[in-house]
Amino acid sequence: MSSLSPETVQTVAGLEKYKHGFSTDIEQEFAPKGLNTDVIRFISEKKGEPEWMLEWRLAAYERWQAMEEPTWAKVDYTPVDYQDLYYYAAPKQKAGPKSLDEIDPEILETYKKLGIPLKEQEVLAGVEGASRYAVDAVFDSVSVVTTFREELAKAGVIFMPISEALREHPELVRQYLGSVVPVSDNYFAALNSAVFSDGSFVYVPPGVRCPMELSTYFRINASSTGQFERTLIIADKGAYVSYLEGCTAPMRDENQLHAAVVELVALDDAEIKYSTVQNWYPGDAEGKGGIYNFVTKRADCRGDRSKVSWTQVETGSAVTWKYPSCLLKGDGASGEFYSIAITNGRQQADTGTKMVHLGPNTRSRIISKGVSAGRSTNTYRGLVSAHPKAKGARNFTQCDSLLIGKDCAAHTVPYVEARNSQAQFEHEATTTRLSDDQLFYAMQRGLSQEEAVALLVNGFVRDVLQQLPMEFAVEAQKLVAISLEGSVG
């Protein structure tokens, strides 16, 4: 050890912590650096979009220029230079219909390293009884492959990149795009509306229970590139779909911007389960590099008895600004938000949810578990509101924060607004530290300190882990342990 420089030791330690930090060396095509109407036209043309879409983008760009970047979150970061970014980066590939054989082997290798099965037979060849899931793989600005499309199509489920949906199902996209998150909703949503490049589109027809888990895997690869994906999921009457997204990026010294918009629409009796495992590169221990994750996610529970459940495991990103929300409009609509946010090093997370009760008998449930370690800051920010018409609205909120170490911070900022006499809102929050007694007990049984911390933290977040689809729960549990490495002692 003595012959190694401290930097090397640190780098190696960092490498172990963030195992997705490699980058893939392939030939890529970029839009010119910076943001202007030409770049937007370039993106729209690359995607072969209809004219109305281009106009929509340009209008969004105009709105964005008049807006100011929000500063109310408890995060502090070097401002983004929006003219110093590439807004479009795509692996060069041959024209023509996509099949796995035509995809750059480097990209296939990347996903293999990330453990994402892109070959359907690989998934099928898995352990007997293991559930299958379809994947849409987004590499920087484009979707490189979407699996199981034919099988899904048999059930009537549309699952494809949104750029393709714009060509094949323009009427559906036009009807719903921007109907949940309006173009000028906020600064980052407006930016996304102007420059979004890809993302997933899902439509589940009436009465259909989607036969498998759908997932999207987002990978930022190119440097100086922002990723602006747009996801739109529509569950028609009585439909059900479970969707999972995962995100990783290479380790780079620069801060990269990720500004996504996710819109969910649930009609009568429909249910959408949306799970996220966000593991963008968080930067090094000194706070250098890492992803700025400024995301707008919102579900519109339009239908009576519709239900949307958000589950998120947030372990990555240098700065997170994210509030997956539910507009509960239908009679008896319900929304759920289960969140684990773990920050370590110099990470900053300001995340939570909004449950907006607009219809009668609407219900919502919020379980948020924040874990801060190192020199990080972790804020829960949430809103629960009941409109005068939301008679019989119910909410239960529980926010627990766990602190590990002297130099981290945990904040809880809930907003509660009740505007009728038949709403019932309950909110509880606690902030505590990892118990020395429990730690001692676990270590006395032979666990190392890190194992003991991982065990206790996994216990602390258990209520949320249980909400994840099984195969991801195991992965998330490991992620919890990895994220906290080096936080004690």
Added chain:
Amino acid sequence: MTAPFAIDLRNAETFPTRRVEDWKWSDLRKFLRAAPEPSPALAVAPGGPFAALGGEEIAFGNGRDSAGASEVGYVARGRETLRLRFVTDASGTGHQARATVEVEAGAALLLLETYEGSGSAYVANAGLSLKLGKGARLTRIVLLDDQADALSISAAEVALSEGAVFEQTVLASGARLQRHETRVAHPGHGASVRLDGLYVLGGERHADLTTVVEHAGVGGETRQLTKGVVSGRARGVFQGRIVVAHGADKTDARMGHHALILSDRAEVDAKPELEIYADDVACAHGNTIGALDENALFYARARGIPEPEARAMLTEAFLGEVLDRIEDERVREFARGWLGARLEALS
């Protein structure tokens, strides 16, 4: 948070709008766009709501004491009672006053602070600086009795020394906009703070109880309980923030806010905040908003109590919990009487 004394009625620039985060539910600028005309002089007869409790009296009439001063200081050296009265009788005009109260080391003060408003559409602004020496004890009772169309703002900054005890109970009945703000610098080291509040609002009244407690030292304790009831088109606002600074270990802080909404046009907004920069702490808050417990109501009716009486009884019991925490029996009884009268006025 705007500093407690940021508002100066002579300067409209200092009036916060709802774009200022800490005033988001109490938009002063909406009701007050320009500096109001100054209120006329007012002579105040000694006495006030707490006259029976005796002690010293300082009374402001439309922002001036009997000597014409708008800033007054008081130092408590033994076991004392001070009736600090902000009396208003004005129509469409405004005034402001400042008071500094110091409780010396080892001394104890019962501060009975009253806002007694008559007239209409006045604007009243009060600022208090409260200082507690080592081991000092300050019990502060605040009675906010304003006219329905008044704008009434009161802000206090409280500085505690080690081992000091600060207890506060605010009784609010609202106004067009009534804001009561308390900011406590908590040094830890055996000091303890109790911050309680009660609001009973009808008509179109609006009351905003805002508190900030900043724990800077080791071993501080804070207990907070605010309860309220709103009916008609009234609006109750509770904003509580507990900050625990880096190194303020062994802090133990609990905050609770619970409200009843009796009408479909009434509103309650709450923001119980924790801002924690130390790890060895136990902090918690709870917030509930809703209607009366139907089971309790059913139980009472099953015992032969008519519904209106059962409702009144349960509401009074719900709110009474705050008053049970007042140690001084005479003050507690006074507060119970105040609550009873207010609830009667609601129904």
